[in-house]
Amino acid sequence: MNEEFPYLKDAEEVVTVQRGPEPGGAKGAYRAFGETLRGLRTTMARLIEGPMTIQYPEEKTPVYPRFRGRHKLHRFEDTGLEKCVGCSLCAAACPADCIRVVAAENDPDDRVSPGERYAAVYEINLARCIFCGYCEVACPFDAITMGHEYELADYNRGDLIFTKEMLLAEPVERTPLRREGE
Amino acid sequence: MSDVGGHRSAPARGGDVIAATTAEVIGSSPIERTEAGDALEPEHELLTVNMGPHHPATHGVLRLLVSLEGEEVLDLKPIVGYVHTGIEKSCEDQSYWKVIPFVERMDYLSYFFNMQAFCGAVETLLELEIPPRAKYLRTIHLELNRLHSHLFWLGTTALDLGAISMLWYALRERDTILDLFEMATGQRMHTRYFQVGGVFEDIPVGFEDKLRAFCTEMPARIGQYEALLDRNEIFLRRTRGVGIVPRERLLELGVTGPLLRAAGEPWDLRKAHPYLAYDEVEFKIPVGTVGDGYDRYRVRMQEMRESVRIIEQCLDGLPEGPWITDERKVVLPPRDELATSMEALIHHFKLVTEGFRVPPGEVYYPIEGPRGELGCYVLADGSAKPARVHFRDPSFVNLQSLREMCVGGYIADLIQNLGMLDPILGGVDR
Numbered sequence: 153m154n155e156e157f158p159y160l161k162d163a164e165e166v167v168t169v170q171r172g173p174e175p176g177g178a179k180g181a182y183r184a185f186g187e188t189l190r191g192l193r194t195t196m197a198r199l200i201e202g203p204m205t206i207q208y209p210e211e212k213t214p215v216y217p218r219f220r221g222r223h224k225l226h227r228f229e230d231t232g233l234e235k236c237v238g239c240s241l242c243a244a245a246c247p248a249d250c251i252r253v254v255a256a257e258n259d260p261d262d263r264v265s266p267g268e269r270y271a272a273v274y275e276i277n278l279a280r281c282i283f284c285g286y287c288e289v290a291c292p293f294d295a296i297t298m299g300h301e302y303e304l305a306d307y308n309r310g311d312l313i314f315t316k317e318m319l320l321a322e323p324v325e326r327t328p329l330r331r332e333g334e
Numbered sequence: 335m336s337d338v339g340g341h342r343s344a345p346a347r348g349g350d351v352i353a354a355t356t357a358e359v360i361g362s363s364p365i366e367r368t369e370a371g372d373a374l375e376p377e378h379e380l381l382t383v384n385m386g387p388h389h390p391a392t393h394g395v396l397r398l399l400v401s402l403e404g405e406e407v408l409d410l411k412p413i414v415g416y417v418h419t420g421i422e423k424s425c426e427d428q429s430y431w432k433v434i435p436f437v438e439r440m441d442y443l444s445y446f447f448n449m450q451a452f453c454g455a456v457e458t459l460l461e462l463e464i465p466p467r468a469k470y471l472r473t474i475h476l477e478l479n480r481l482h483s484h485l486f487w488l489g490t491t492a493l494d495l496g497a498i499s500m501l502w503y504a505l506r507e508r509d510t511i512l513d514l515f516e517m518a519t520g521q522r523m524h525t526r527y528f529q530v531g532g533v534f535e536d537i538p539v540g541f542e543d544k545l546r547a548f549c550t551e552m553p554a555r556i557g558q559y560e561a562l563l564d565r566n567e568i569f570l571r572r573t574r575g576v577g578i579v580p581r582e583r584l585l586e587l588g589v590t591g592p593l594l595r596a597a598g599e600p601w602d603l604r605k606a607h608p609y610l611a612y613d614e615v616e617f618k619i620p621v622g623t624v625g626d627g628y629d630r631y632r633v634r635m636q637e638m639r640e641s642v643r644i645i646e647q648c649l650d651g652l653p654e655g656p657w658i659t660d661e662r663k664v665v666l667p668p669r670d671e672l673a674t675s676m677e678a679l680i681h682h683f684k685l686v687t688e689g690f691r692v693p694p695g696e697v698y699y700p701i702e703g704p705r706g707e708l709g710c711y712v713l714a715d716g717s718a719k720p721a722r723v724h725f726r727d728p729s730f731v732n733l734q735s736l737r738e739m740c741v742g743g744y745i746a747d748l749i750q751n752l753g754m755l756d757p758i759l760g761g762v763d764r
Contacts, residue, residue, distance in 0.1 A: 157599070159606045166600045167618040169632035175570035183567040194561045195499060204506050216513075218520035218538065244687045247432040284435040284526045290686045292672050292679060298520070 214328035220285045220298035221327065223276055225319040228266070234320070235295035236274065237267035245290035250280035274316035279309050300327040380408070387416045391494050391749045394759030396733075400748070407740045407748055412733055418763040425723035429689025430456055430530060433723060437710070438524045440725055441761030443486055446472075446479040447703040449528040451710035451725065454609065455699035456530045459692050459714050462661060466611075466653045468532035473611040474545070474648045475518070475527060476701075477641040481552070482511045483704035484638050488559060491631075491753035495572050500562060507555050510548055517541055530690075531665045532658030542649060549649070552642045560635060573627035577739035577751040581625065587738075588731045591706025593755065596633045597625030603702035615647040630754040664690045689718035698726075705729050705756055725764060729757040 160166070173179060206213065215221065226235045238255030256272035264270035285298050301323050306312055385391075385398040392398065395416035401409040421440055425433045437452045438445040450472060457464060464472075489504030512522040518537050519525035527534050563569050579587075581597040594601055600619045604612040620636035622629025658665050666685055667678035692714040700709035706728030713722035732755055739751040 157601075160600055161605070165605055165618055167620050167636065169620050169622055169629065169636050171623060172564055172570055172574065172628055172632075175567060175574055180567055180570075183565055183570075187565045187567060191562045191566060194558050198503075198558075204509075216517045216520070216538075218518070218535075219516055220520040241683065241686050245432070247428060247435045282435055282439075282524070283521060284524070285520060286432070286435075286526075289666065290682075292682060 212328050214330045215300050215302065216330050219300055219302075220283050220288075222278065222299050222301040222304055222323070223281075223287065223314070223319055224297050224299040224323075225274065225316060226295055226297065227320065231266070233263060234265045234270060235293050236271045237265050237293060237295070238269045238271040238274075239292070241290040241292065242287035242296055245286040247284060247286060248280045248282045250277040251275070251287060252277075271316060274319065276314045276319065277312065278304055278314055279312040299323065300329055302327065379403070385748075387413075392752065392759075393490060393757065394762075396752075396757065396759050396762070398736075398748075398752075400745070402745060405744045405746070407743055407745055410737045410740050410748070412736055414730070414733070414759070414762050416763065417759050421764050422723050422725065426720060429718045430692060430720060431685070431689055433720065434529065435524065435526045437723070437725065438526065439760065440764045441703070441705075441708070441727060441729065441758045442523065443483045443758050444479055444703050444705070444708070444761075445524050446475050446528065447701060447708050448710075448725070449526070450476060450610075451699055451701050451703075451708050452712070452723070453528045453530050454701065455697050455710045455712040456692060458697045458699055459695050459712060460530070460664060460690075462531055462659060462664065464532050464659055465656045467536075467655045467657050468659075469610045470648045470652050471533045471537060471657060472528060473615070474645055474652075475515075475533075476610070477644045477648075478511050478514060478545075480641050480704045481638055482508050484634050484641075485511070487634065487704075487753075487756045491750075491756070492563065492569075494749050494753045495569060497563065497566070497569065500559065503555070503559060503562075507552065514541065514545060514548065517544065529658065529665070531661060532656070534658070536657045542652075545645065546649060549642050549646050553639060556635060556638055556642075563631070570628070572746075572750050573631060573754070575624070576627045576743065576747045577754065578624060578626045579735055579738045583738065584625070584735060587735045589706070589735050591703070591728050591732065592630055592633045592637065593625075593706070593732055593735065595620065596622035596629035598623055603700055603707060607700070609701060611648060611651075612644075614651065615644050617644050627750050627754045691716060691718050692720070700726070703728055705758070705761075706732060725761075727761040727764065729759070729761040733757050733762060 243251040254273035381402040387395040387397040397413040489501040492500035519527040671678035694716040709726035711724040715721040
């Protein structure tokens with residue numbers, strides 16, 4: 153075998169698969185019943201395993217902690233200021249070009265973020281987003297993270313452009329989450 | 335087409351005349367087609383049918399222009415390009431780390447393989463050695479992806495042949511694999527888990543137990559699939575002796591993967607040119623004898639068993655240590671350093687905005703995908719963006735053999751041949 157296939161280091165590495173029986177004939181007539189029954193036995197034995205499906209809209213699939221769903225923007229819990237300082241690194245990292253950030257100077261008397269600047273406009277076009285999570289990776293301040301929400305369908309494309317207020321707001325309905333290691 | 339009248343006296347069946355005439359029929363104008371039909375004897379009527387691009391059995395948007403005489407396929411021409419997205423061109427406009435989510439979306443059932451082909455190519459250009467743990471983690475995910483791809487092939491192809499329950503069974507196990515992907519990488523498909531230099535993050539707590547449970551269960555599940563299909567009379571009649579192309583011809587056409595191995599050629603890049611951890615694990619190459627649809631089915635089933643074996647060995651030998659290289663010019667710094675180290679923050683900004691530069695050069699990096707040799711060609715010009723990214727997709731090359739499989743057979747066998755060929759149109763068109 154090795155003369156025929158010089159790239160093969162060891163003929164032991166190859167296993168030839170079995171050929172099935174020739175169809176037709178008397179054995180074929182037997183198989184049409186016998187093997188069908190055997191197949192049915194396999195199918196029937198699955199009955200005790202119970203259904204694998206869930207009643208979806210009522211019962212939701214829980215997601216894993218690492219699941220990347222709809223984005224969330226965050227505030228500092230103590231001061232209530234936005235974490236985003238409008239540095240546009242997320243927009244630079246986005247392969248789909250779906251993030252638009254317009255930064256503005258902070259007014260020292262009425263701060264929006266703790267830094268010098270803040271995001272005056274922060275929009276994510278979820279119709280373009282590919283949920284790769286590079287924005288989350290790029291953000292040096294943990295201001296944007298991928299949430300767990302996965303029900304994102306809408307009737308208009310325009311409604312899929314999420315503004316800063318929508319991304320800062322808590323999701324209406326929480327997605328069930330699996331525990332770490334579950 | 336100028337000499338249609340000359341064919342009139344020739345025998346209408348079997349000869350070269352039909353092949354020549356139908357070859358002209360395909361792609362010719364309606365008037366010429368009528369003339370070619372007139373050239374045949376009245377009882378032999380040629381029918382040119384468009385199968386697809388929206389036919390469920392084409393597994394994507396593939397259009398097959400088929401010339402039929404009754405139920406017999408006289409000629410066939412696959413027409414591709416309906417999901418051409420220009421991904422390869424788009425890649426030239428992105429920095430290297432941003433290319434990864436793009437190439438994943440080519441062959442959408444083997445995204446880990448696409449990532450590995452691209453990352454491996456860039457790592458070769460950078461002369462970057464990835465840590466042993468990353469190699470093992472990549473191997474585990476590649477083999478899980480192979481299982482996932484073969485399971486989807488099994489479900490849809492068996493469905494085309496009438497075994498509807500196979501789809502539910504195969505998709506059930508596929509869902510377990512997708513769950514594992516979600517757990518480790520955060521996404522069920524298109525995970526962007528592989529990065530240049532290693533993998534994005536370590537596997538989470540509990541992943542190994544879940545994967546081990548899956549590996550214990552999977553061989554029994556494959557046994558169940560085989561109990562349903564292996565000796566089923568309908569399945570045997572549909573697959574045995576159908577779509578045979580000689581091994582030499584397959585090699586001429588550049589066909590690789592399970593199709594070639596089913597014809598008896600033990601060509602597997604995991605053995606021939608080992609990459610990642612494949613030279614440290616033990617597995618066998620399943621080969622067929624005849625190269626018909628049945629052999630293709632058996633080879634893929636056996637490959638799934640071997641994949642499970644590889645995953646188990648990788649889990650046993652999984653080394654401790656870092657999962658991504660600490661080459662700071664290429665890899666993002668760890669997150670906890672961003673708040674403390676100014677240098678890390680500068681590297682982070684530089685890598686995210688500009689990306690890393692790759693020294694000029696070109697490389698072709700082939701790996702064994704679920705459908706055959708998946709190669710990635712990268713041309714670097716010294717900047718942070720690739721000058722050219724090209725994929726040698728196995729689906730595209732394998733599709734060339736479809737005509738030879740189908741000509742002379744029945745139209746029902748065409749469905750079987752296409753199913754066993756397992757083309758993914760996202761990979762064909764890119």
